[in-house]
Amino acid sequence: MIVMDSILSTLAVFWACALIFYLLVHRGLWIFSDVARGMGMFMLEKALGPGIELVEGRSGSAARAWIVQSALWLMLGGLFTFEGFWLAHDPTALHSLSAWGYDPTAETLAATGKAVTAFGGVTMAIIGCGLHILPKLLGTDLASERNGTLVSFLYSGSVAVMIIGSHDPVILGVKVLIIGTGIHILAITAIVINQLLTLANRSGSISLPAWLILFGLMSESFNLIAGIATGAITDGDGQWLMYRIQSGGFFFLSTAGVVLYATSVASGNALWSRSLVGATLFGGLFTLQPLGSREGSLVADLFGLDAGEMAMGQSDMVVSSFLLALAAIPVIAFCANAMLTMRGGNSSGANPNMAGLAEMNLGVIAMIPVFVGALFVQTDSVSGTDALTGIAGTIDEMGRWAVLVPLNFGAALALYPSITGRQLASASRARTAFWLMSSGVLLGLMVTLTSNAIDIALLDAGVLDPSSLAHDLAVAGSVIFYFVVIAMILHCMNMVSGLFRGQIVGEGDEGASSIQVDSYNLASPTTVARILGSGAGMDTVIVPVGESDEAGSATDL
Known part of the structure; x- marks a missing residue:
């Protein structure tokens, strides 16, 4: 049990780890001497023996493996989530499978859907995109x-x-979950070492989107160190806090870095504001994100511990509520920057219909409303009121399927040509999948949320009889959410087929993010402040690419 203010003590250790990491990187990662680099490369490759020979080492092969598998897991995550919604109003729907020894409950399927979507689909998309983006930004x-x-x-x-x-x-x-957690930590450790060695070999300065990805990747390690050092991992309040740090550290910061780069690549526009990237980075580290579950029981389950009860003192309650509300600053900064980057027009534009751009647009639009709903749920939980428990599960699903999945999977789709060297198999299939996913997520979850709100109102009024309207809405919501499953099947088929049948991307066709500021493509009049805000420096080459207004003449044949 934590005897001092659990929130501030754990956050202090987390912030100290982040500061030490920044200082080490700023000084050039001197810990990675020639001997350490050689040892690190030995651990990554030769120490694995014959197993390393089973995979290829071509450029982009690692990122490709991660994003393709993320699509597979998102397909399964959508299926488990749909089944969880359906069994919530029809518990015997899968009773026939009991003859095979499989008789899950709605709670089991919902928990499985959360794990597969968050750890499988979203996390693998983030890491896959990061394996492509970070080396590009580091030169x-x-x-x-x-x-x-x-x-x-x-x-x-x-x-x-x-x-x-x-x-x-x-x-x-x-x-069993302890085994899964151990494998997870082992894999993430290998990725961290791989990216740190890449960072040590950089040829230039580190851009702000690269800092977002780096801090997001390291946040999981800092979170674990802080939780163990202060004993928060065994305490109910500490488990809730570790969940919040993971949500704001790894998921929010990594998503922001990946999406800001991908929006620049997909739209062909310069990153709108470097100052907003700094606000996103600073705010993501020093606030608590409300997106996610209202409890910290998942942390306890992953480490095989007993889930503690939340019983915050007055000071911890005030600090938590303040940091949760303060998270609106980095969220708004990120959404504004991503939206204006997608819709800017001061540089040579890429294909505005590029796959992934619509998904990222959807995620950015949905992020602020979902954030507000999650903020109400979290403050309700922190205060101990528990008046919004009935809608907490649906708000949690909105955070995953309306925000994290469109943003990160959209980024993977946008970077797919650069990573694989091929286009998606079918652009029309990608558009169809987007409309199915957007309608299934927004309409399906909103209908389900309405059903939950009716149940809460009846419970507060003391009405014990269930509402037929709430039941009908729950059925309709689960049916509509099935569109998400179909959409992910189409996306998965499109990505896998594109590896073999997609049009080969020419060297001149690959998008280049303006975040890499060796050059800046200028297509229309702009200000010096706008150019500097996009990340340009004194050595940046301004390349005019605008069209001439002079009259043309006949071409000699």
Whole structure:
């Protein structure tokens, strides 16, 4: 049990770790001497023996493996989530499978859907995009493409173990989720070493989007160090805090870095504001994100601990509520920057209909409303009122499927040609999948939220009889959400088919982000402040690409 203010003490350790990491990177990562680099490369490749020879080491192979597997896990995550919604109003829908020994409950399927979507789909999309983006921004190659590819299958193994653990937490006296967590930590450690070695080999300065990805990747380690050092991992309040740090650290910061880069690539526009990127980075580190579950029981389950009860003191309650509300600043800064980057027009534009751009646009638009709803749910939980428990689950799903999935999977789609060297198999299939996913997520979850609100109102009024309207809306919401499953199947088929049948991307066709500020393409009049705000410096080459207004003449044949 934490005897001092648990929130501030744990956050202080987390912030100290982030500061130490920044100072080490700023001084050039002197800990990575020639000997340490050689040892690191040995651990990543030769120490794995013959296993490393099973995968290829071509440029982009690691990122490709991660984003393709993320599509597969998102397809399964959507299926489990849909089944959880359906069994919530029809508990016997899968009763026929009990003859095969499979008789899950709605709670089991919902928990499985959360794990597969967050740890499988979203996390693998973030890491895959990061393996492509960070070397580009650092002006170097990924330290080990082969290790990155091999680790993707190890990480998928951890997700598979989590699926088993969500259905049957204890097998032969062993807590299954602990095994999945161990494999997860091992895979993430390999990715961290790979990216740090890449960082040590950089040829230039570190841009702000690269800092977002770096701090997001390291936040999981800092979170674990802080939780163990202060004992927060065994306390109910501390488990809730670790969940919030993971949400704001890894998921928010990494998503922001990946999406800001991808929006610049997909739209062909300069990053709108470097100052807003700084506000996003600083705010993401020093605030608490409300997106996600209202409890910290998942942290306890992953580490095989008993879930503690939340019982915050007055000071912790005030600090938590303040930091949750303060998270609106980085969220608004990120949304404004991403939206204006997608819709800016001061540089040579890429294809405005590029796959992934619509998904990222959807995620940015949905982020602020979902943030507000999650903020109400979290402050309700922190204060101990628990008046919004009935809608907490649906708000949680909105945070995943209306925000995290469109943003990160959209970024993976936008970067797909640069990563794989091929276009998606079908642009029309990608558009169809987008409309199915957007309608299934927004309409389906809104209908489900309405059903939950009716149940809360009846419960507050003391009405014990269930409402037929609430039941009908719950049925309609689950049916509409099935569109998401179909959409992810189409996306998955499109990505896998594109690896073999997609049009080969020419060297001149690949998008280049204006975040890499060696050159700045100027297509229309702009201000010096706007150019500097996009990340340009004194050595940036301004390349005019505008069209001439002079009259043309006939071409000699």
